[in-house]
Structures are given as structure tokens and as C-alpha cells.
Amino acid sequence: MNDKKNNVTLEEYENKFSYKKSKTNLNIEFNRIAFIFFLFLAISIIYSIQLLHLGSLKIKNENKLLSVKKNYRADIVDRNGNYLVKTVSSIDIGINPTEVIDKKKLLINLKLIFPNKDYIDISDKLKKKRYFYLEKKISADNYEKIMSLGDKSIKSEEKLTRIYPQKNLFSHIIGQIDDNNKGISGLEKSFNKRLKEKREPLQLTLDTDIQYLIREELVKFQSIFRSKGSTAILMNVNNGEILSMVSYPDFDLNKREVVNDLNFINRATKGVYELGSVFKTFTVAAGLEEGLIKTNTEFLNLEKKLKCGKNNISEYDNKIPSDLTVEQILIRSGNIGSVRIGQKLEIEKLKSFLQKIGILSKINFDIEEVGVPIPFKWGKCKLATVSFGHGITTTPLQLAKAYGIIVNGGFEIQPSVIKKNSENNQNQKRIIKKGVSEQINEILRKIVTTKEGTAGLANIEGYEVGGKTGTAEKATVGGYTRKAKVNTFVSIFPTSKPKYVMIVLLDEPKTSEDYIYKYKNKSGSYKGTPFNTAGWTSVEVAGKIIQKIGPILATKYKEN
Numbered sequence: 349m350n351d352k353k354n355n356v357t358l359e360e361y362e363n364k365f366s367y368k369k370s371k372t373n374l375n376i377e378f379n380r381i382a383f384i385f386f387l388f389l390a391i392s393i394i395y396s397i398q399l400l401h402l403g404s405l406k407i408k409n410e411n412k413l414l415s416v417k418k419n420y421r422a423d424i425v426d427r428n429g430n431y432l433v434k435t436v437s438s439i440d441i442g443i444n445p446t447e448v449i450d451k452k453k454l455l456i457n458l459k460l461i462f463p464n465k466d467y468i469d470i471s472d473k474l475k476k477k478r479y480f481y482l483e484k485k486i487s488a489d490n491y492e493k494i495m496s497l498g499d500k501s502i503k504s505e506e507k508l509t510r511i512y513p514q515k516n517l518f519s520h521i522i523g524q525i526d527d528n529n530k531g532i533s534g535l536e537k538s539f540n541k542r543l544k545e546k547r548e549p550l551q552l553t554l555d556t557d558i559q560y561l562i563r564e565e566l567v568k569f570q571s572i573f574r575s576k577g578s579t580a581i582l583m584n585v586n587n588g589e590i591l592s593m594v595s596y597p598d599f600d601l602n603k604r605e606v607v608n609d610l611n612f613i614n615r616a617t618k619g620v621y622e623l624g625s626v627f628k629t630f631t632v633a634a635g636l637e638e639g640l641i642k643t644n645t646e647f648l649n650l651e652k653k654l655k656c657g658k659n660n661i662s663e664y665d666n667k668i669p670s671d672l673t674v675e676q677i678l679i680r681s682g683n684i685g686s687v688r689i690g691q692k693l694e695i696e697k698l699k700s701f702l703q704k705i706g707i708l709s710k711i712n713f714d715i716e717e718v719g720v721p722i723p724f725k726w727g728k729c730k731l732a733t734v735s736f737g738h739g740i741t742t743t744p745l746q747l748a749k750a751y752g753i754i755v756n757g758g759f760e761i762q763p764s765v766i767k768k769n770s771e772n773n774q775n776q777k778r779i780i781k782k783g784v785s786e787q788i789n790e791i792l793r794k795i796v797t798t799k800e801g802t803a804g805l806a807n808i809e810g811y812e813v814g815g816k817t818g819t820a821e822k823a824t825v826g827g828y829t830r831k832a833k834v835n836t837f838v839s840i841f842p843t844s845k846p847k848y849v850m851i852v853l854l855d856e857p858k859t860s861e862d863y864i865y866k867y868k869n870k871s872g873s874y875k876g877t878p879f880n881t882a883g884w885t886s887v888e889v890a891g892k893i894i895q896k897i898g899p900i901l902a903t904k905y906k907e908n
Contacts, residue, residue, distance in 0.1 A: 419508045419529045422542070423549040424522065426556045427591075427767055432518050433536075438485040438509040441494060445474045447501035454499060458482070461493045485509055512601035517559055519598045520614035521552075521715065521765060535765070538715050551767040553589040555904075558582065561896045563594045569889045570596060573857035573877075579615035579744055580893065581851045585752040585840070588761035591848075592897075593617075593745075615855065617745045620719035621834050623853075624820030624882075626747060627737030628686045629788065629838075631693070632678050633754050634701035636784045640692045643675045643787050650684045656729040661687060661736075664819075678791050679801050681817065683736045690735025695726050698734065704779050705750040707742050714765050719743045737818060744836075744851045751838050755792070755846040757785045785846075789814060793843040802883040803837060806891040807868040811898050812842035815890070817882035822856070832856045837886035841894065848901065852890040859884075 424433035448454055451474055455467060462483065473480045482502075483490065494502060510525060512518075523534015529544075531537035539550060566578045582592040595615045599607055613619060635641040650670045654661040661683060668680050677685030690698055702708050710720045722741045724730060733739040742750075749763050758780030792814030795801035802817045815838050822832040836853045840846045859877035865888065866873045877884050 420547075421508075421510060421525070421529065421536075421544055422546055424535065424543075425549045425551050426554045426559075427552060428555065429551075430556045431513050432552065432554075432556070433522055434511050434513065435508055436511055438507055439491055440481055440505045440507055441483045441486050441491070442479055442481045442503045442505060443474070444479050444501050444503060445477045448474060448499075449501070454501070457497050457499075458494075461490055479503075514556065515600045515602060516598040517556070517563060518554065519601050520595045520616070520717075521554070521593055522601060523715065523717075524601060524604065533717065534715050552765050553591060553767050554593070554765055555591045555900075558897050558900060559592045559594060561900075562592050562893050563596065563598075565889060565893045565896065566594055566596045569854075569885075569892075572860050572863050573854060573885050574860075575854040575858070576856040577611055577613075577615055578855060578889075579619065579851070579853050580889075581616050581744055581748045581849075582897070583748050583752060583763055583849050585756040585761070585846050585849050586759075588749070588752065588763045589767075590763055590765045593765065595619075614715075614717050615744065615853065616851075617713060617715065617743060618717045618719045619853075619855075620721060620741045620743055621836075621853070621855075622738065622741050622820045622823065623747060623834065623836050624737040624818035625681045625683075626751075626816050626818035626836055626838050627734070627740065628678055628681060629754065629792070629816050630702060630705065630707070630750065631686050631689050631698065631735045632674060632791070633780070633784055633788055634693055634698055635674070635689045636787055637701060637781055638693060638697050640697075641674050641689060643673065643791065645674045647672055647674075647677065647685050647688050650682070650688065652684070654684060654687060654732065656732050659729075661732060675791050675794070676800070678816070679795050679798060681802050686736040687732045690731055693735075695731050698731065699726060702734075705753050706746055707740075707750050711743065711746050711749065711763070713745065713763065718745070721746070737820065744853050747836075747838060748849050748851050751840065751849045751851075753780060755785050755789050755840050755843075755849065758782065789840065789843045789846060792816060792840060796839075802881075803839075803887045804868060805865070805883070805887045806837065806839055806894065808891055808894045808898065809868075811894055812844055813839050813891075813894060814841065814843040815839035815887075817887060819881040819883075833880060835880070835882040835886045837882050837890045839890050839894070847905075850890060850893070852886045852893065854882075854886050854889070857885045 421435050423431060423435060425431055455471065458465070458470070459467060470482070486494070491504070495504065512522065521534055523536040524532050525536050526532050531540035531543070535550070536543070543550060562580050562582065566580060570578060577596055579595045580592065581590065583590045593616050595613070597612055599605065599612060632641070636643070648671045650672060652663060652666065663683050664681070668682050672680065672682055672685050674689065676682075677689070699708070708721055711718055721743070724739065730739060745763060749761065752761050753759065758778050759776040760779045793812065796803045796807045796813050796815055803815050806813050806815060818836040820834045821828040821830055822834060834853065834855055835857055836851065839850045839852070841848055857880065859880045861876050863877060864873050864875050868891070
């Protein structure tokens, strides 16, 4: 019986220890969820990779845009909108020596494309294993040739660069930039911030056509009078706008060469000179301003020589009469008569007048390369020499400003090459008494038109040219030399209502045996320069310039 309790049948055993299989879809659902999860994970990974890629491209593009923005400089145009400077995209070609596979083959291929390069230098650079530039601002034709080589060591870099379409024409005014795109001279330096921060072009007062014609005459007469250099400035006397400013010799801005030769100085603004008799106009104008003289005031029994300290002051021409009026003193360019007017003025009055017209101190100008007149100690002898332009220095730019003030009715002006929106004579400050300009202008006209005047070669028909000559010996150690002169002519036109002042300065000109001079007031001509004076050199150059630019000024700027 006990055995019966302990024994179970097979059916009972199976019923006791077996279980029924689940009828749910749990495993199927789990697999489906896992599949969807991994699918979304894969999509997320792919999307993230794409985002990272796009992000890197965006960063690269942004960095490129930042680089372009950083290197961008605004264009510079003349008064008529002609490009003087333009920023363009260019390609530089470099070589990474560490990636060169066949040096010999590479050099052969490069010689076929760039036959004029120094391949000894290039070979040395390849040995140094440092990246170097092979060609900057490569031409489209050469770019296609070099990239077709398929050499992975050759790299191309797109950059922004400055080009100067006018080459030498405005070199001293525009100035240069360095390899870091920073202005180092001229307007490129003084307006560096403006050019980097603003997109609109910087407009100048300069006229490309007039600049070209004036430079052309300076270059031509450089070979005739063999001067060391020259400069010319054309300025509107009513608002100070400079239409042309040329200094020669000049240089091509596109070459980006370091210019260390002092002969390439900007003579118009940086050159500091003794300018001689052009200062006599200031002495006469100061005397009229102070009411100490009139144009018909007579100076009688003028000496041929004056003793001043250890030195003598004499007339440059012994034919000058001993009795002269103020007008005749300026027309004939008398030294002794000018001294007498200066002595009437005394030191303070003459000094004050020169300061008022901007002769004695450094001028404030649009470019930083401006000269500083050499300071001196005033005294009785210095008063005498300054009265006729000896022993006192200034720059041609300051000379243009001073004459502009004297002939424009006595209104203060500020020379500038930057085009402004302000208008002409409104709100101008008068610094010289009314009536002085008219008297001076009449005398300056007679210097050109009368037989006794020193500037007859500038009497160009139809332009009412007036002006004053100045011939100054250059200072040397212990004195002055007659072998080196600075010959200057200041012209104004038309004298009845002055609009322009033009300075022409020749630095150390020589006489010419072959040059043919043509009479202005009568027929005929003569050969050879008789004297190395401004009347025979600078005046002749100025006359030729006025003949060339006069028609342009008369038509293009008729209403100005």
C-alpha cells in the first residue's frame, strides 16, 4: 500500500514536471524593437557624420571668408572714377619639397614653363625641405600648364592682391603695402584702417589724364636738362584740391620693390629746399598786408651790394636799376629792394605772415611723408636773407599752399588729394586783407608778359599765366655751390580770376646746348640754354605743361 503511494505512473510524472509553452509574441516584438533601434542608430550616426562634415566645411568657408575679409582693401579711384588701385583675386604657386618624388623631372618641367627663373636657387630650396613660393600672381596660361603636371608637391593658393593699373603714375601718392597687406607708405599707410574696414572706394581729387600729361613733360625735360629729379603740383587755389602731384623719378608699384635710393624721394611733399626768389612775393604781400608799402612805393638809390655779417648780398643782375618801385622790384626779382621791404616789416611782422600762410612749420597732409622746414634763429641778417628767399627752406607743397592763399583773395585753404563733399568758398576764413591778392596777381602777370620779367617763356596765349621764378644755389658744407641749383617756377592762371597754382621744380638741372626755344610773343627761335636759371628751365617746362593741360582744364572743369 505504501508502495502504491510512492509509485507514480508515467502520465502522472509528465503531468507533474512538464509545463506549457508561452503563447505570447514577446520574442518577436523584442527583435523588431532591436532592429528599429539599430536602424535609427545607424541613421543618427550617418547624419551626425554628415553634420560634422558640413560643419567642417562651414568652418573652412567661414575661415576663408574671414581671411578674405581680413586681407581685403578698398579700391582707390581718381576724381573721375578711374581705378588707381584695385583688389583682385590671384593665385600663388608653392612647392612642398617633402612631397617631391622626382626632383630632376620636376625641374625640367618647371624650366619649360618658367625659363627665366633661377634654378640654382630653386634647387637649393628643394634641398632645404621647406615650403616655398615658386610664382606669385601666376598667369592663367602658366597656371593651367603647371597644374596639368599633376605633381602633388605643387600647391596653389588663392589670395587677394592689390594691382596698380597706372603703374608708376601715382607711386609716391598711393604708396606701398607689405606682404602682410599693411600699408607702409603713401595713402596705403595713412588710410590703412579706412581701406581695410570700408568697401566703397577711396576717391581722390587727382585727374589721371592731367597727371599723365604733366609726368610726360617732366620725363621729357629730364633728358633735356639732365636734372637729378623734378616735381610738379597742380592745385585748385579756391578749395585746395590737388589735381596732379608728380615726383620724378618714380617706381612701378606692381613690382613691390624696396625703394632705398633717396633720389626716389617724394620731392613734392618730402623734399625740403631753399627756393630762392619765389619768396619775394611773400615779402611784398606782407608789406601790402601791413600797409607799409604800396605797389608804386619807390625805393631810391638802392645799393648794388649790402654787407651782412661776413657775407655780401648783391643783385643777381647788375643791370637792375638803383631806383625801383615795389612792383618793379618783384618783376625784376631784385634782391636789394626785397631786403629793404623786409627791413620795413621787421622780424615779427614778416615771421608772422610766413607762419600765417603755412611756410615755417610742418604741413598737415593726407600722406605722412612730408618734410619739415629747417628751423633757424632770426636776426638782422636772417631777416635780410629771408626777404629774398635765401637761408629759409620749405616744401613745394607748402609753397603751393602759400601762393594759393595769396592769389585766391586771401582765404585759408588746406591742400588735399582726398575728394570731399564740402563745397568751395563757403565758410572759408580770410587770413589776408581784401585787395592784396588783386595787387599781387597783377604783378605776377607782368612778370610773364613784360620784357623786364623773368618768366616770358610761360606766356601761353589764352590762359593769362602769371608767376614768379626762383633760382637757388644748393647748400654744401661751409657754404653754397653754383654747380648745383634748384630752379622753381610758381605759375597761377588765369590771373584775372585765379583758379590754379602750378609748381614746377627742377633739382640740379643743367643747361642744354641743343634745345630749341621758341619765342612766345614773336616769331623765331634760338638754340641752347643761355643761363642755368629758372627762367630758362622751369619756366619752359611749365609753359609746355600749360599748353598740354590747358584745354582739358578749360573744358572738363569749366564750372569748377
